[in-house]
Amino acid sequence: MKFFYTVMLFGIFLGMAACVEDDDSGSTYEVPDTYSFSPLDYSGQVQRIGMLYEMKNYMASASISGTTLDADRLKAMFTNAAAADFIQSYEPTKQLRNKTFDSEQTHFESLMEAIALASQSLETATQGQAGRITTQDGIKTYLLGEGGVEYAQVIEKGLMGACFYFQSTAVYMGESKMNVDNSESDPEEGTAMEHHWDEAFGYFGVPIDFPFNTDGLFFWGDYSQKRNAILDCNRKMMDNFIRGRAAISNNDLETRDLMIVDLREEWERIIAASALHYINVAINNFEDSAIRMHALSEAVAFIYCLKFNPEKSLTIAQIDAFMTDIGGSANFLEMNLYSNTISNLLIVRDELAAAFQFSSIKDQF
Amino acid sequence: MKKLLYVFIATLLMSFLLPSCRDNPEPDPCENGFNQEAMFSNLVNNLILPGYQELEAKVNTLANKSDAFLNNVSQTELDALREAWESAYISWQKVAQFSFGPAGNTSLRKHLNSFPTNRAIIEVNVDANIWDFTTYARFDKGFPALDYIINGLDSTDQAILNKYNIENNNYKTYLNEVVTDIQSRVQDVNAEWRFSYNQVFVTNTGTAEGTALSQIVNALSENYELIKREKLGVPSGVTNLGFVYPNRTEGYYGKISTPLLKQALQSAKDFYMGLDGPGLDDFLIEIDAEKEEELLAEVIENRFDFAINIANELEEPLSEIISENAQPVVRVYNEVAANMVPLKTDMPSVLCVAITYIDNPSDSD
Numbered sequence: 001m002k003f004f005y006t007v008m009l010f011g012i013f014l015g016m017a018a019c020v021e022d023d024d025s026g027s028t029y030e031v032p033d034t035y036s037f038s039p040l041d042y043s044g045q046v047q048r049i050g051m052l053y054e055m056k057n058y059m060a061s062a063s064i065s066g067t068t069l070d071a072d073r074l075k076a077m078f079t080n081a082a083a084a085d086f087i088q089s090y091e092p093t094k095q096l097r098n099k100t101f102d103s104e105q106t107h108f109e110s111l112m113e114a115i116a117l118a119s120q121s122l123e124t125a126t127q128g129q130a131g132r133i134t135t136q137d138g139i140k141t142y143l144l145g146e147g148g149v150e151y152a153q154v155i156e157k158g159l160m161g162a163c164f165y166f167q168s169t170a171v172y173m174g175e176s177k178m179n180v181d182n183s184e185s186d187p188e189e190g191t192a193m194e195h196h197w198d199e200a201f202g203y204f205g206v207p208i209d210f211p212f213n214t215d216g217l218f219f220w221g222d223y224s225q226k227r228n229a230i231l232d233c234n235r236k237m238m239d240n241f242i243r244g245r246a247a248i249s250n251n252d253l254e255t256r257d258l259m260i261v262d263l264r265e266e267w268e269r270i271i272a273a274s275a276l277h278y279i280n281v282a283i284n285n286f287e288d289s290a291i292r293m294h295a296l297s298e299a300v301a302f303i304y305c306l307k308f309n310p311e312k313s314l315t316i317a318q319i320d321a322f323m324t325d326i327g328g329s330a331n332f333l334e335m336n337l338y339s340n341t342i343s344n345l346l347i348v349r350d351e352l353a354a355a356f357q358f359s360s361i362k363d364q365f
Numbered sequence: 366m367k368k369l370l371y372v373f374i375a376t377l378l379m380s381f382l383l384p385s386c387r388d389n390p391e392p393d394p395c396e397n398g399f400n401q402e403a404m405f406s407n408l409v410n411n412l413i414l415p416g417y418q419e420l421e422a423k424v425n426t427l428a429n430k431s432d433a434f435l436n437n438v439s440q441t442e443l444d445a446l447r448e449a450w451e452s453a454y455i456s457w458q459k460v461a462q463f464s465f466g467p468a469g470n471t472s473l474r475k476h477l478n479s480f481p482t483n484r485a486i487i488e489v490n491v492d493a494n495i496w497d498f499t500t501y502a503r504f505d506k507g508f509p510a511l512d513y514i515i516n517g518l519d520s521t522d523q524a525i526l527n528k529y530n531i532e533n534n535n536y537k538t539y540l541n542e543v544v545t546d547i548q549s550r551v552q553d554v555n556a557e558w559r560f561s562y563n564q565v566f567v568t569n570t571g572t573a574e575g576t577a578l579s580q581i582v583n584a585l586s587e588n589y590e591l592i593k594r595e596k597l598g599v600p601s602g603v604t605n606l607g608f609v610y611p612n613r614t615e616g617y618y619g620k621i622s623t624p625l626l627k628q629a630l631q632s633a634k635d636f637y638m639g640l641d642g643p644g645l646d647d648f649l650i651e652i653d654a655e656k657e658e659e660l661l662a663e664v665i666e667n668r669f670d671f672a673i674n675i676a677n678e679l680e681e682p683l684s685e686i687i688s689e690n691a692q693p694v695v696r697v698y699n700e701v702a703a704n705m706v707p708l709k710t711d712m713p714s715v716l717c718v719a720i721t722y723i724d725n726p727s728d729s730d
Binding site: 046049050053054087088137138139211212213214215216217218225229 | 489
């Protein structure tokens with residue numbers, strides 16, 4: 001019984017720590033369990049998530065042979081132009097392209113042309129031949145370019161990195177968006193600083209009561225959920241976003257900055273773990289070319305995402321080297337994923353795992 | 366050192382004074398006089414065993430009607446088959462939530478009711494006359510597959526009958542084997558419950574993971590969450606930024622999503638209440654569990670009723686409602702969602718049970 005009370009007291013102490021934070025003046029403030037702040041507005045992020053969602057679905061439609069994709073429509077989806085023919089309506093000022101890392105914007109348009117071209121093939125995909133390929137169990141069919149790259153994956157995941165992750169960790173958590181007014185509160189958006197933080201949160205793609213509620217996970221939220229069993233990242237990401245927002249509302253910028261450090265680090269871990277997961281899938285299904293090409297496309301795309309964190313653990317050169325180790329090039333358009341062997345994938349996997357201190361659990365992803 | 370102690374005591378006191386952070390501590394509910402065995406016994410004898418017994422009877426009828434139809438492909442036999450399918454599918458809603466023990470070990474829910482069914486794969490299966498019902502990963506079996514092959518093969522009944530009226534018709538074999546697979550899985554689970562597992566379950570008291578209490582609390586919450594997401598959230602667009610998917614409703618081709626939903630909601634409440642006998646509600650009353658100054662037992666019961674009442678206002682198939690205006694379905698979703706915190710957080714917490722199921726909202730890779 002005594003043990004129980006000790007545990008209970010300790011539990012109360014922990015519970016309290018989670019809900020009260022000291023700010024500089026020594027006073028305390030409350031940190032809610034969920035991202036239920038008011039006012040709260042990240043509708044621009046939701047709209048961009050919607051646009052990528054529609055683009056992803058459109059690209060996926062081409063897994064059926066004979067269904068061709070229109071590069072101009074894809075580019076219109078990128079810029080939210082009329083030719084996008086979106087199902088939902090988005091504000092004309094909102095688009096994916098101008099929020100994507102500058103020097104990568106035209107690269108994505110080249111990839112859109114590449115997937116449209118590949119979609120015209122009526123052949124089975126094989127080395128040197130674009131086309132469709134079905135998994136041995138007959139469940140999934142993928143559209144691949146001549147180097148085995150599944151362009152739908154590198155476009156979708158690539159934009160998750162060069163747009164969503166970049167915007168959140170580099171732009172909104174960066175100095176120009178964080179060193180802003182925090183006193184004048186707009187009735188819809190809160191202070192400028194609060195609003196920028198909310199926009200950073202919006203790109204994570206989760207409901208405000210995540211991870212309790214997992215309805216409505218998009219892109220990064222979905223991958224956080226997938227890696228959660230090993231990384232316990234759902235709770236960490238949410239706690240950091242929530243504590244950071246509460247800190248801003250209480251002018252506790254020291255805590256805010258700590259949360260920025262943690263969020264950038266944890267988000268990067270989700271990405272690295274996802275890349276490792278797909279390398280493992282490729283190794284474990286090496287005999288099934290469809291699964292192997294799909295998984296390696298995912299892997300190189302997630303590795304590419306690592307570039308867009310301002311406090312990334314690897315240099316651009318190191319990231320390019322990892323991509324080249326798998327694809328023979330750091331450019332998706334020039335990759336050949338067919339030339340991998342199990343042993344070279346194991347080497348890449350082990351090096352990547354070591355770079356993120358995942359060596360002891362590298363097999364589990 | 367003394368100062369530290371004061372700080373500790375002061376913060377400890379504050380934690381009691383901050384109502385939004387932590388409710389007043391309850392008496393230790395882990396030690397109570399509630400008769401767990403009586404509750405388990407009630408659930409087994411009045412819900413679980415009769416539920417599986419009924420399902421087996423309905424599935425046996427389904428098999429008979431399927432045989433009759435295959436022997437005499439006619440409108441009359443097709444109608445009888447559809448009626449038997451609907452009746453068995455409704456009975457399934459009553460036991461779907463008992464996802465522990467024999468059903469858990471055999472993944473009964475996934476084998477019987479993975480939806481939306483994958484009609485493309487079914488067509489490939491039928492064409493090649495090859496399939497593998499040891500796995501549920503293809504979404505090509507169970508009640509949803511039956512839905513497609515008896516209701517959705519074509520737009521008119523005559524056209525559907527024509528598909529079965531061809532010599533050496535693989536649809537016939539497919540229908541027969543889907544039904545047989547359902548039947549044998551249900552028989553196995555029912556037999557195990559009747560002849561061995563019921564005693565194991567009733568005497569498995571305590572609160573640790575794997576105990577009967579832990580299993581029912583987890584199963585009730587998980588199933589309610591599946592109702593929320595699969596039956597309501599996905600088709601109505603709540604989980605998809607408002608993109609609606611009428612064809613992802615349960616029993617889509619046979620247009621029986623609404624009765625299936627109503628039965629599932631009522632059965633969830635019955636499970637919680639233990640019908641008129643001892644159930645989780647009585648357990649919560651016994652330990653005086655409260656939520657926001659109301660009895661937790663009543664909060665949960667009332668929220669079940671709200672959801673049931675709102676759902677009972679629906680008459681058309683969910684797919685048709687959603688196609689026109691998803692709002693009535695979203696309202697049911699919201700009522701179901703409103704019971705998730707009480708079921709998934711409050712109740713497990715006061716019953717000293719951990720939520721251990723892993724929420725897996727996405728089947729994509």
